[in-house]
Amino acid sequence: MYQARTRNTRAAPFEVHTGIAERLGLAHLDWPLALAGIGLILFSVFTLGQATSHDVPGNPGYYVDRQMIYGVLGVLGMLVLARIDYSRFRELRVGIYTFLCVSISLVFVFGFAAKGSRRAFDLPFFSFQPSELGKLLLVLALAGFVIDGARRGSPVRRTLRYLALGLAPAALVFLQPDLGTSLVFVAATLAVMYFGGVPWTHFAVIGGGIVALIAVVLVAAPAVGTPILKGYQEERLTSFMNSGEHADGAAYQQTQSKIAIGSGQFDGRGEKATQTRLSFVPERHTDFIFAVIGERYGFVGAAFVLSLYALLFWRALKITTLSKNSYGTLVAGGIALSLLFQVFVNVGMNLGIMPITGIPLPLMSYGGSAVIATFLAIGVLQSINIQARVSQKDGFAW
């Protein structure tokens, strides 16, 4: 540690590293990335504090207090992961993958059911949802498998192997049932494969397959009487295409969400917000928190939040190109794209241009597993960045 610091100092005499970041070994932290994440969680806490103070009778701080704790834990987790060389995860890929599949499977046995779906374990102070952490674990493991198998088998076989490895946990999550998270798994799988160099032609075929699958799931299977999706899932997925026709059921949620965001106008309604304050918008602290922001803080607030996500994604993509090794590239690319996917699908859902899939807004939606897992993912990005900077400077890595 001491040596590392002195070398750094020597390598860059014009920088004086005596601050706390230096002592924590975080000298090469990507500060825009960290600040984007912290800015988002602070905005989340701020919004929850204003919007949910009447949600739990007798406990105005129920959500905001917990979200704050999750945020602090998440940031700490990020800092810890930033110091660890992510390359070790490549060696642990089989263990990570096994843990991923087992933990998701155990939910079926020990998990508690919420709103008709088993997704989480009920721990004493916390309900742990393995699939949230699973988004990161899948990227870490799959990137390892891709690197490992880069030279084995024909390209087609490789592609099929990656798909199988990625889709297996996705299927488990889908069966919980948690459609939204399973879609994130699929997106993460495709993202890792994309940066892993899977040929464009294969993606064309996969794209065709997805279109065919959607056709089968939404049209063909119900038509022959063996629906794959549960009724509410299908309704949610298709209602955004004809919302406004019937303002009840699934379309109701999106109609109310659109009214909420629209009514915020340019500078927001603040405390006069009614749509989200009076429960017209459902799930306002989780999936529809963007509607709360839109109504309360208007275009100014919503655009600010979107800008933070743009910043987050830009830094993640940048780190993808900086990585000292291919594993880092794949991991960073997988994390970056799955974050982009979640943000676009969630915000699009709030704005009424994407179906309701139950994907939370990273670092905004209330929820410990998601907040902590997202910060851990940012921590891995930080680790990739730090390793790249260090190796660039003096070829040293911890």
Place this chain on the structure above:
Amino acid sequence: MYLRSDQRPQGSRLLLRVAVVGGVAVALFAVLFFRLWNLQVIDGDKYLAEAQTNRTREYKVIAPRGDILYSDGSVLVDNRTSLALTIETSKLPHDEAQANAELKELGSLVNMPLKKVKRKIREEEDVAPGAPVQLRRDIGHDIVYYLEENQRDFPGVKVEQVFVRAYPEGSRAAHLVGSVGEVSEEELKEQRYKGLEPGDEVGKEGVEDTYDHLLRGVPGTTRVQVDAFGQPTPGGELVSQPPAPGDNLKLAIDPKVQEAGEDSLASYGLPGAFVTMDVQNGELLGLGSYPTYDPDVLIEPSQKEVDELYEDPEWAPLTNRATEGHYPSGSTFKMITAMAALEGGVATPSTTIVDNGFIEIAGQPFQNAGKQAYGPVDLEKAMKVSSDIYFYELGREMNQTDLLQNWAARFGIAQQTGIDLPGEAEGQVPSKEWRDQLYAEGETDRPWAVGDNIQLATGQGDLQMDPLQLAVAYAALANGGKLVTPHVGKEVLDPLGRVLKEFEPKPRREIQIDPATRDAIMAGLHASAQEPEGTSYPVFGGFPIPVAGKTGTAQRPPHEDQAWYVVLAPYPNPRIVTVVTIEEGGFGAQTAAPAALRILEAYFDKKATEVGGETVAE
């Protein structure tokens, strides 16, 4: 493949892929920003308006109906406040078994089984979802206290004050006043009920119906901020618009006349009706029908009460016999016969016919009621003693023409009078065309015969009319030919008592009558009422006000004879006309004339003295 080893990947291929992802990301963020701008800045106004309507709910505040007043301003119908038990269903326990237990106990307090309570809730929820359900009105104070003491056991239950129609005099003028009730689905489609909502109260019969738009008032609103579940939020009352009470309606009805009329009908205990009307302007000073009913019963009738009201079609308390009756009017019709004969040139006031008490027409014998023989009679005498033979002759004379039918029509017989009460009947004046048409259709056993016109001339046979039509016809005689439009509504007053409107309906038409004809008939009617030998002299002979009256005894098989009396007072320039009919009341002078006398005594505040004498058939 660019992955040759796990070294830092270089090269254009990775950068191409990153660039593609970056491009896609820019596009996606652009989509989100544009959509956000579109929703919030371009269409923001629209969505803000939608949010505003979303969050408010209007509660209706019922407006009290206007009072109905007598002509002297005293109250006939007003409102009373009542304590009503209401339930806010959303505040009931969420557990169904618990909610049922609460409703069951609540029901037992007001004598309603659980099934009935739930049905009532369902019905009201259909009509006005979210609004409190009114379970029962007029609950006792003991129940109110019990509920207050045990408030915690009855979440969502409230006691509210509501307005209920009050009838301080019970059944008084029930047929005039009518009743109120919830507006029906069919009524809601009508123009006159535009703007009303299910559950609103409207007039159903009588002036409550005719003048509903004036009496109804405009409900107020309280706008309350609600959450997505329709629950008012704390401190969320936004705007209140107080209800505008309905206007008050003053009737032309004179309470003394109405009371005398109803009491005298009731004293016989027989079905009947009376009408007292101003002959000049058609204002009804009294109008009643017996048997009657208490409108209070109709507010929330039990099945038993409904059954009683409809049980006997002959008794029919809900029928207003003054405007819906179908009766032959007996000798009171002779005024029309005399009018037709004199104006049609068939007879003059001095035309004399020898009345032997018997006449044979077309091989059929006709005789005077009571087989009286009056000798030579002119018009005045014929009216006075009610000589049937005299009018039979006139009827025979006029059979070749439709003079009689024509004059009956001019005087509005068997036509709707245009009174401001719903459900008015027409009636039937038999004529050659009518009867021959029926015969051609096989509805009757014989065609028109001269006997039919003879029957009509004395108000018997197939003639069907109601007391109000007779009153209007006699009023036209009295006022020189003006066929007035009878009406009970006199004025509309605002809640402070200022006159907003006076009802002065125009006469339906002017009938051209020779004043000499009028005077001759009036003289005969006066003699009939107040000269010895007159048919109603025993009744009106001792009445200090000069009057002109006519008795009638209508044959209405299989019923007993129906008594009629019509009187104009004071003679010779009458102000009012009174008609009384009593089903199965016998001779006109036996029951109907004494009833009419009581009405006139009440109106003029003068008592008749006994003159003695026997009432006879006419």
